[in-house]
Amino acid sequence: xxxxxxxxxxxxxxxxxxxxxxxxxxxxxxxxxxxxxxxxxxxxxxxxxxxxxxxxxxxxxxxxxxxxxxxxxxxxxxxxxxxxxxxxxxxxxxxxxxxxxxxxxxxxxxxxxxxxxxxxxxxxxxxxxxxxxxxxxxxxxxxxxxxxxxxxxxxxxxxxxxxxxxxxxxxxxxxxxxxxxxxxxxxxxxxxxxxxxxxxxxxxxxxxxxxxxxxxxxxxxxxxxxxxxxxxxxxxxxxxxxxxxxxxxxxxxxxxxxxxxxxxxxxxxxxxxxxxxxxxxxxxxxxxxxxxxxxxxxxxxxxxxxxxxxxxxxxxxxxxxxxxxxxxxxxxxxxxxxxxxxxxxxxxxxxxxxxxxxxxxxxxxxxxxxxxxxxxxxxxxxxxxxxxxxxxxxxxxxxxxxxxxxxxxxxxxxxxxxxxxxxxxxxxxxxxxxxxxxxxxxxxxxxxxxxxxxxxxxxxxxxxxxxxxxxxxxxxxxxxxxxxxxxxxxxxxxxxxxxxxxxxxxxxxxxxxxxxxxxxxxxxxxxxxxxxxxxxxxxxxxxxxxxxxxxxxxxxxxxxxxxxxxxxxxxxxxxxxx
Ligand code: ATP
Ligand code: MG
Numbered sequence: 271x272x273x274x275x276x277x278x279x280x281x282x283x284x285x286x287x288x289x290x291x292x293x294x295x296x297x298x299x300x301x302x303x304x305x306x307x308x309x310x311x312x313x314x315x316x317x318x319x320x321x322x323x324x325x326x327x328x329x330x331x332x333x334x335x336x337x338x339x340x341x342x343x344x345x346x347x348x349x350x351x352x353x354x355x356x357x358x359x360x361x362x363x364x365x366x367x368x369x370x371x372x373x374x375x376x377x378x379x380x381x382x383x384x385x386x387x388x389x390x391x392x393x394x395x396x397x398x399x400x401x402x403x404x405x406x407x408x409x410x411x412x413x414x415x416x417x418x419x420x421x422x423x424x425x426x427x428x429x430x431x432x433x434x435x436x437x438x439x440x441x442x443x444x445x446x447x448x449x450x451x452x453x454x455x456x457x458x459x460x461x462x463x464x465x466x467x468x469x470x471x472x473x474x475x476x477x478x479x480x481x482x483x484x485x486x487x488x489x490x491x492x493x494x495x496x497x498x499x500x501x502x503x504x505x506x507x508x509x510x511x512x513x514x515x516x517x518x519x520x521x522x523x524x525x526x527x528x529x530x531x532x533x534x535x536x537x538x539x540x541x542x543x544x545x546x547x548x549x550x551x552x553x554x555x556x557x558x559x560x561x562x563x564x565x566x567x568x569x570x571x572x573x574x575x576x577x578x579x580x581x582x583x584x585x586x587x588x589x590x591x592x593x594x595x596x597x598x599x600x601x602x603x604x605x606x607x608x609x610x611x612x613x614x615x616x617x618x619x620x621x622x623x624x625x626x627x628x629x630x631x632x633x634x635x636x637x638x639x640x641x642x643x644x645x646x647x648x649x650x651x652x653x654x655x656x657x658x659x660x661x662x663x664x665x666x667x668x669x670x671x672x673x674x675x676x677x678x679x680x681x682x683x684x685x686x687x688x689x690x691x692x693x694x695x696x697x698x699x700x701x702x703x704x705x706x707x708x709x710x711x712x713x714x715x716x717x718x719x720x721x722x723x724x725x726x727x728x729x730x731x732x733x734x735x736x737x738x739x740x741x742x743x744x745x746x747x748x749x750x751x752x753x754x755x756x757x758x759x760x761x762x763x764x765x766x767x768x769x770x771x772x773x774x775x776x777x778x779x780x781x782x783x784x785x786x787x788x789x790x791x792x793x794x795x796x797x798x799x800x801x802x803x804x805x806x807x808x809x810x811x812x813x814x815x816x817x818x819x820x821x822x823x824x825x826x827x828x829x830x831x832x833x834x835x836x837x838x839x840x841x842x843x844x845x846x847x848x
Contacts, residue, residue, distance in 0.1 A: 293418030308415025308423030403430030459735030481675025532602030
């Protein structure tokens with residue numbers, strides 16, 4: 271491609287609408303344009319990269335023995351009713367009706383459709399195992415689409431599904447996919463980590479997420495350096511207390527006035543007690559019922575853990591009106607004594623200790639000397655808090671640390687969740703009917719593009735891993751009006767193509783400064799610069815965009831020297847084979 275003919279509308283300035291760097295650079299480099307909230311068009315420069323990512327994903331899935339299919343985007347509600355997810359999936363599911371008033375949705379994921387496909391065809395154990403995948407558009411009506419390609423409403427996903435005969439085979443399929451993901455993300459040149467994960471509305475018994483490590487990631491990861499435990503903060507466990515002493519002595523509750531003290535910090539300061547002596551009582555609406563969740567005042571409630579415990583599809587913090595109705599007080603004075611809610615749950619750390627302070631369900635008042643078991647109707651103690659810096663590893667109890675990551679892949683062991691709901695069975699060797707065991711495996715293809723930029727950029731632009739760059743090489747002709755330079759640029763271009771790399775030739779009549787700036791913005795990891803001075807000396811300059819290292823390549827021996835430099839950059843800078 272020649273830049274003079276390339277449809278790549280770049281922007282000089284950061285667009286105001288973009289908050290994160292990948293979003294800014296995708297717009298500035300003319301890769302994507304926004305259509306409406308959470309929906310983007312791909313321009314040639316963006317689509318080239320996206321296609322490369324898809325092809326690498328495809329190659330890796332095929333290598334792992336998976337077979338590609340393409341399922342419809344629009345799905346009939348009847349299938350979703352069979353699994354109960356028509357009601358459970360919540361508002362991310364975009365529902366609609368056809369001209370006959372039949373219900374449909376846009377597929378946010380495809381478990382129902384694929385299970386339907388397979389149950390109609392698979393009869394015998396001889397047809398299993400099988401693993402099918404697709405690379406396709408998904409639609410999720412996200413509550414807060416943002417950060418460009420990171421969290422869209424319409425996006426491209428690779429979703430794969432395995433079908434197995436028994437637990438052992440199911441386990442093996444899961445392991446094969448984990449390995450395929452490891453090899454895929456390494457092959458893309460990204461630094462990543464696999465972590466234990468929450469299963470969300472997909473469900474199942476076990477799941478891991480693959481996180482591209484970047485400070486700007488939306489996900490927090492808890493990592494143990496001792497035993498290698500790594501989990502998404504949503505999922506990471508707080509070890510259960512080692513002893514319980516709820517039997518300990520505790521005086522009778524006493525009402526104390528706490529005027530204007532709404533927060534744990536206010537009350538702690540006012541009553542001169544540490545924050546961990548105070549019970550934080552949080553009120554939620556959960557699928558139409560009211561719930562109180564209690565955690566120590568110095569801890570955060572983990573809403574994912576709470577939603578899982580409740581089996582809730584929708585969990586929403588109670589608004590001021592609901593708080594008033596259920597507690598009889600303003601926000602900030604709720605407590606477990608005499609609260610009019612359906613369920614009261616407490617964090618398991620509260621099994622250790624007694625004599626707490628809590629809201630009195632009266633504005634401007636708290637209770638002292640609360641003994642949870644004696645004074646409140648706690649239905650269940652469970653792991654409800656978010657892991658904090660002070661916590662230790664739940665497996666080996668050594669110190670933990672935190673990292674930020676972007677979730678680019680997610681694998682789930684589903685067991686018979688979908689096959690039993692939808693009656694997908696096979697006949698085993700003894701002629702007995704059995705439910706097929708399933709797994710499902712997603713990769714955010716469009717999000718990967720954003721993640722690659724979040725991990726690899728500087729103030730001048732992105733530097734794409736060579737395997738997924740729109741063009742691996744940009745060739746800058748600094749003398750486009752000089753015949754001999756232009757002829758040489760053309761022959762260098764052919765030589766680069768011959769090595770198997772793709773190349774964008776900047777043949778525009780522009781100042782060198784403009785060309786350098788644009789080359790950095792367009793993101794090729796390898797730049798070859800042909801200027802008058804070098805030409806006279808018989809060399810072109812080569813710049814490794816990521817490391818910043820420069821070298822010269824002889825014009826007379828260009829093919830060989832370029833090929834050698836190219837493999838050095840792949841191996842040394844990107845730790846990739848080519
Ligand atoms: P998240 O927690 O980020 O909302 P998820 O866990 O709901 O994602 P999965 O159902 O596991 O997502 O989907 C598989 C993959 O699809 C994710 O790992 C992610 O890379 C990608 N993905 C999910 N939602 C979006 C989205 N709204 N925009 C872009 N990519 C997405
Ligand atoms: Mg996920």
